[in-house]
Amino acid sequence: MNEVTTFLNGKIFTANPKQPYASAMVVQGGKIKWIGESNELEKMEGNLVDLHGQRVLPGLIDAHMHPLFLAGAANQIACTPPLVYSIADLQEQIRLVRESHTRDNWIEGWGYDEGKLLEGRAPNRWDLDQVSPDVPVVITRTCTHIISVNSKALELAGITKDTPDPQGGKIDRDLNGEPTGVLLENAKDLILKKMPKKTIEENAAMLAELSPVLLSHGITGITELMGLREPIDYFDMYHLASEKGLKQRSVLYYIWDELKNNPIMNKEKLIRENQIHIGGVKLFSDGSVSGQTAWVNPPFLGDGGNYGIQTTTSEELLAAAEAAKQHDIQLVVHAMGEQAIDLIVDTFYGTEGWISDGPSIRIEHAAMPTAKAIKRASEKGIAFVSQPIFIFAEIESYLKNLGHERTKQTYPFKSMLQEGIKLAFSSDAPATAWADPVNPFVGMKSAVTRHAYDGTDTGQDQKLDIETVITLYTREAQEITRIPSVGQLAEGYYADFIILNQDIFNIPSERIDQIKVLHTYIGGNLVYSLDEYLAAKG
Known part of the structure; x- marks a missing residue:
């Protein structure tokens, strides 16, 4: 394992503020032994790799994602363009799947956004019943917080007109009080608990198969933000996945409901x-x-005065924080709206952190923080982990729900950084309405241009330069996820890096999402090559 490899003639962006650029590095035992300019090398050691002037970046870290969901989505109906533009298109896809399904199998789909559907609404039970009256259907909205199901699924879950809304959830109903099949937040768990569960072997195999897809995007560090203990412990599942070929360094975050009793x-x-x-x-x-x-x-646009749904309390936050403190791990809280973010910041504003080498508390998404919340979060060292792909891919729903001006004020990345917030970027894949939701270069394009995919202005005063954006996917992501010795290319750090087919610093911003990864290295070992990947895919 002490083999030496010297990489020469590259355009290396290190993400190390003390030495941001280099052209050569020497790797030994999986770590960087030396990095600098090619003409500074005293001697060529070991194997030589000519980088041919190509752009090199540290391996990317996706600080908030759902790898198991993403892996499973590959076997579900993709309810996004270019496959699905309407409920009628979705019905046709369900019909095709139904023809090959037995009654024991559930039909699943992911990624619909009613803002992109011709009908401008979510599919309901009656839409789904038309093509599958006898086989349960579950279609997950892009955000993963809402599902649409057919009557068979409602029947299997025992959901009727008399079923009360669970705490932190809502069963959508028609004027007669009948469930429409649309289940929001915690109400969706009434269905999910009834669905057949895959074995640990099946899930581990799916994660292993996902690994090269992530490597093809340059992602060498991943996070699992829906860790469970039952019926399968995710720690054991990821370990088995690594034995089957999962290459990424992986951090798991367990759902509090899974831990609160033990x-x-x-x-x-x-x-x-x-x-x-x-x-x-x-x-x-x-x-x-x-x-x-x-x-x-203020509330969402519309006549109903809809302020959204509060799904936790200060008491729950404090109890979970105490458990996190006992184990010297982070408290990670999903919060998008102003009130949700305020709840977290206000709850912990008078307390001290417990982790010495990183943030004790993370706010995931942080879509709509007030200026006061940003300032107070910075004062307390609360980190934000955001997803620039959201307003890029889901612009129709943002405009419908918030309007143009308020949409441009969401995800105020520049304001966050100017106030001193520790910020990392990520994808939340597959929880966004994009056919390739995990692609980090789409997020980079969004953050640099502050334009949606259709050209809509999403807030020019909050756009960032490409060097900063890359840092938020590398060094800053490492400082927040706390994966040791990665995130930058510096002496003593792991040689996790990627080689691009275009120089991301010298192409028009509008073309950033077209960049391809030629090679991905983890610990100095070549773990992905574009040519081999394409050949394997046929």
Whole structure:
């Protein structure tokens, strides 16, 4: 493992503020032994790799995603363009799947956004019943906070006109009080608990198959933000996936509901130097902007005075924080709306953090923080993890729910950084209405241009330069996820890096999403090559 490789003649962006650029590096034992300019090398050591003037970046870290959901989505109906533009298109896709399904199998789909559908509304039970009256159907909205199901699924879950809304959830109903099949936030769990579960072997195999897809996007560090203990412990599942071929360094965050009755965790699972480890406890403070379940103020546009849904309390936050503190791991809270973010900041404003080498508390998404919340969060060292792909891909729903001016004020990245917020970028894949939701270069384009995919201005005063954006996917993402010795190319750090087919610093911003990764290295080992990947796909 002490083999030496020298990489020469590259355009290396290191993400190391002390030495941001280089053209050569020497790698030994999986780590960078030396980095600098090619003409500074005293001797050529070991194997030589000529980078031919290509752009090199540190391996990208997706600080908030759902790999198991993403892997599963590959086997579901993709309810996004270019496959689905309407409920009628969705019905046709369900019909095709139904023809090959038995009655014991559930039909699943992901990614619809009513803003992109011709009908301008969510599919309901009656839409789905037309093509599948006898086989249960579950179609997950892009945000993953809302599902649409058919009558068979409602029947299997025992949901009727008399079923009360669960705490933190809502069963959508028609004028007669009948469930429409649209279930919001915690109400969707009434269905999900009834669905057949895959075995640990099946899930691990799916994650292993996802690994090269992530490597093709240059992603060398991943996070699992929906960690469970039952019926399968995700730690064991990810370990098995690594044995089957999962290459990424992986941090797991366990849902608080899975831990609250027994928050004790095995210390071996918390060792951050291991490829798979537990990094935090996760709660939800609200829902999504695009699904009108974020806990906002002022309310969403419309006549109903809809302020969204509050899904946790200060008491729950404090209890989860105490469990996180006992294990020296993070408290991670989903919050998009103003009120949801305020709840977190106000709850912890008078308390001290417990982690010495990173943020103790993270706010995930942070779509609509007030100026006061940004200032107070910065004062307390609360980090934000955001997804610039959201307003890029879901612009129709943002405009419908918030209007143009308020949409441009969402995700105020520049204001966050100017106030001193620790910020990382990520995808939340597959929870966005994009055919390739995990592609980091789409997020980069969004943050640099502050234009949606259709050209809509999403806030020019909040756009960032490409160097900053890359740093938010690398060094800053490392400082927030706390994966050791990655995120920058510097002496003593792991040689996790990617080689691009275009120089991301010298192409028009509008073309950033067209960039391809030629090669991906983890620990100095070549783990992905574009040519081999394309050949394997046929």
